[in-house]
Amino acid sequence: MPVNIKELSRKEDRLSSGHRLCGGCGSSIIVRQVLLAIDKPVIVANATGCLEVATTIYPYTAWKTPWIHSAFENAAATISGVEAAYKSLKKQGKITEDIAFVAFGGDGGTYDIGFQSLSGAMERNHKILYICYDNEAYMNTGIQRSSATPRGAWTTTTPVGKVLHGKIEKKKDIVASIAEQGATYVAQASISNFRDLIEKVRKAVSVDGASFIDILSPCPRGWRTDTSETVNIAKLAVETCYWPLYEIENGKWKINYVPREKKPITEYIKPQGRFTHLFRTENAYILEEIQQEVDAKWELLQRKAQLFQ
Amino acid sequence: MKTKNLLALEGNQAIALAMRQINPDVVAAYPITPQTEIVQVFSEYVANGEVNTEFVTVESEHSALSACVGASAAGARVMTATSSQGLALMWEVLYIASGARLPIVMTVVNRALSSPINIHCDHSDAMGARDSGWIQFWSETVQEAYDNLIQAIRIAEKVHLPVMVNMDGFITSHAEEVIEPLSDEDVRSFVGEYKPTRMLLDVSNPYTIGPLALQDSYFEFKRSQAEAYKQVIPVVREVAEDFAKISGRKYELYEVYNLEDAEIGLVVLNSAAGTAKDVVDTLRTQGKKVGVIKPRLFRPLPVEELKKELSHLEVIGVMDRADTYGGFGGPLFGDIRSILYDSPNHPVILDYIYGLGGRDVTLEHIHKVFEGLESVKSSCKVENLVNYIGIRE
Numbered sequence: 208m209p210v211n212i213k214e215l216s217r218k219e220d221r222l223s224s225g226h227r228l229c230g231g232c233g234s235s236i237i238v239r240q241v242l243l244a245i246d247k248p249v250i251v252a253n254a255t256g257c258l259e260v261a262t263t264i265y266p267y268t269a270w271k272t273p274w275i276h277s278a279f280e281n282a283a284a285t286i287s288g289v290e291a292a293y294k295s296l297k298k299q300g301k302i303t304e305d306i307a308f309v310a311f312g313g314d315g316g317t318y319d320i321g322f323q324s325l326s327g328a329m330e331r332n333h334k335i336l337y338i339c340y341d342n343e344a345y346m347n348t349g350i351q352r353s354s355a356t357p358r359g360a361w362t363t364t365t366p367v368g369k370v371l372h373g374k375i376e377k378k379k380d381i382v383a384s385i386a387e388q389g390a391t392y393v394a395q396a397s398i399s400n401f402r403d404l405i406e407k408v409r410k411a412v413s414v415d416g417a418s419f420i421d422i423l424s425p426c427p428r429g430w431r432t433d434t435s436e437t438v439n440i441a442k443l444a445v446e447t448c449y450w451p452l453y454e455i456e457n458g459k460w461k462i463n464y465v466p467r468e469k470k471p472i473t474e475y476i477k478p479q480g481r482f483t484h485l486f487r488t489e490n491a492y493i494l495e496e497i498q499q500e501v502d503a504k505w506e507l508l509q510r511k512a513q514l515f516q
Numbered sequence: 517m518k519t520k521n522l523l524a525l526e527g528n529q530a531i532a533l534a535m536r537q538i539n540p541d542v543v544a545a546y547p548i549t550p551q552t553e554i555v556q557v558f559s560e561y562v563a564n565g566e567v568n569t570e571f572v573t574v575e576s577e578h579s580a581l582s583a584c585v586g587a588s589a590a591g592a593r594v595m596t597a598t599s600s601q602g603l604a605l606m607w608e609v610l611y612i613a614s615g616a617r618l619p620i621v622m623t624v625v626n627r628a629l630s631s632p633i634n635i636h637c638d639h640s641d642a643m644g645a646r647d648s649g650w651i652q653f654w655s656e657t658v659q660e661a662y663d664n665l666i667q668a669i670r671i672a673e674k675v676h677l678p679v680m681v682n683m684d685g686f687i688t689s690h691a692e693e694v695i696e697p698l699s700d701e702d703v704r705s706f707v708g709e710y711k712p713t714r715m716l717l718d719v720s721n722p723y724t725i726g727p728l729a730l731q732d733s734y735f736e737f738k739r740s741q742a743e744a745y746k747q748v749i750p751v752v753r754e755v756a757e758d759f760a761k762i763s764g765r766k767y768e769l770y771e772v773y774n775l776e777d778a779e780i781g782l783v784v785l786n787s788a789a790g791t792a793k794d795v796v797d798t799l800r801t802q803g804k805k806v807g808v809i810k811p812r813l814f815r816p817l818p819v820e821e822l823k824k825e826l827s828h829l830e831v832i833g834v835m836d837r838a839d840t841y842g843g844f845g846g847p848l849f850g851d852i853r854s855i856l857y858d859s860p861n862h863p864v865i866l867d868y869i870y871g872l873g874g875r876d877v878t879l880e881h882i883h884k885v886f887e888g889l890e891s892v893k894s895s896c897k898v899e900n901l902v903n904y905i906g907i908r909e
Contacts, residue, residue, distance in 0.1 A: 248719035252586065263727035273716040275589050276726035277612050281582035284574060288544060288586025288594075291570040293717055295541040295592055299568050302717055324582065327575030 636874020
């Protein structure tokens with residue numbers, strides 16, 4: 208079924224306005240797009256993080272779906288339990304509806320502290336969809352580095368000093384990792400390419416097993432970007448092949464979008480304050496290394512996809 | 517009159533049997549010595565289609581209890597089991613389960629905590645979870661553990677709080693005992709069908725569970741939780757009445773043994789109570805006025821009831837199978853002293869820390885404890901309030 212934006216626009220949002228997320232935050236755009244894509248009832252589990260704290264300040268809630276938050280590192284295990292309860296009660300004839308189970312976690316709750324719980328849930332292949340809103344640092348506690356923070360980025364725990372110039376290590380490749388855990392459907396998506404994102408979510412909730420989608424979530428506060436630029440920055444991530452759109456379905460790799468002209472990484476990096484120091488002459492080598500890494504990863508991705516053509 | 521159905525079962529097997537008879541909707545558990553056999557035997561029931569349970573074979577205890585929280589909030593009847601490090605790893609989620617008022621039922625097969633690593637019995641694990649908001653039952657025998665677990669389901673669901681049923685690692689979990697289990701039908705009708713007041717799976721009535729509650733509301737959440745424990749004791753009694761009707765076994769909040777006319781009393785949890793009762797039998801034949809009290813319900817603590825039972829004693833020994841490292845005696849000692857602080861005749865109360873890491877507690881040890889208590893009674897002198905027994909010093 209092709210994605211029809213007119214139809215989507217008529218659907219009721221399942222995350223209401225009035226929540227306390229920052230202006231220009233990628234995560235609320237992600238949640239709205241993901242939930243708009245799913246037609247059946249949804250139960251949401253949320254890891255501790257910006258999204259969770261800003262949408263459920265008691266006595267208010269922005270969620271129109273059943274929603275549970277337990278802890279930081281256990282959204283995948285929590286949604287596993289919800290799905291297990293569903294399977295059991297359905298088997299016993301106590302429930303008849305078809306329900307989708309979605310967990311949202313930031314990169315902290317997904318790449319780092321929640322990685323074990325996520326790995327377990329993916330390996331057990333529960334019929335769940337785990338969405339990582341990946342803003343590439345621990346934003347809720349004030350912009351500390353995570354294993355999702357890219358090389359060279361400034362954070363409050365990778366400050367730019369006389370000796371060190373932002374994060375030294377590379378970003379963890381979570382999509383490839385999760386594909387190896389036994390998940391049925393794994394993908395990378397971007398809010399800038401909403402048709403692709405919505406198609407991926409629809410596929411993810413229709414497969415018979417665990418799904419994982421990593422979605423880039425620009426964070427104006429942590430990335431030092433203009434709040435009006437969120438979607439444009441996500442688009443530049445895709446156009447520079449920093450954030451390629453691809454999927455792995457039952458072990459088969461597929462690229463969903465190839466930019467007509469691959470833009471240099473500096474076009475993505477330039478508007479972001481977290482990378483300002485990389486444009487000093489003495490740091491030019493870091494920029495070069497970043498470009499080389501993007502090129503190598505894009506090349507590798509193309510080769511993987513070719514294997515399954 | 518029904519004919520007695522007697523079975524020789526190890527503690528873990530009896531727990532697994534109770535779980536099969538309860539037939540929970542979801543079990544999420546991770547194996548750990550000495551609880552492992554519960555998980556193994558229950559897996560066989562699942563593999564043979566004897567239960568409706570979705571068994572979630574998680575990758576850690578943290579995820580075990582997290583999955584239980586999700587399943588319970590979803591509207592399922594949920595059980596798990598663990599020991600020692602497993603319970604320690606669950607610590608964060610213990611508070612989430614009780615704070616969210618989820619009636620999860622968990623067997624804890626008591627084992628020492630690292631380091632050094634040790635797989636044998638003491639009570640450090642459950643005592644570490646003492647303040648987590650879980651109702652705690654303690655069980656001397658296999659029969660008591662089996663009976664407590666079945667009653668725990670009804671209690672948890674009535675008061676909307678999670679329940680932990682403790683039994684001693686190896687001593688009870690791996691000891692074969694002849695027990696009288698209930699019939700499947702009796703257990704099924706005793707626990708009844710679980711009807712949650714609200715559930716995530718009721719998608720037409722969405723609700724938010726686990727929100728952010730700040731300075732303006734968190735305290736009220738916790739205050740109302742504290743209030744919930746007041747209804748537990750009447751419910752425990754009511755469920756015990758119903759249980760007696762089908763089992764012939766009547767449970768109180770604690771068991772008293774020769775305590776009524778005693779001058780010296782011993783407070784002891786779980787399997788060591790059996791040893792203590794044996795020593796009391798011997799001492800009674802010598803005309804000594806000694807007795808034992810074995811708390812069954814430890815959280816919530818039956819303060820008034822224990823005060824009534826203990827305040828006539830002249831000297832009390834508290835047996836603690838856990839220490840508080842840098843505190844003042846074991847955890848049970850602290851509670852008992854506090855309960856009796858304002859009792860008019862001020863019994864002298866001493867602590868005996870014993871059996872850490874599975875160190876045997878023998879008849880001789882308990883005899884020595886009573887000898888010590890007797891000399892305190894006659895001399896009115898206390899050398900050490902906190903004592904360690906059965907140890908090379």
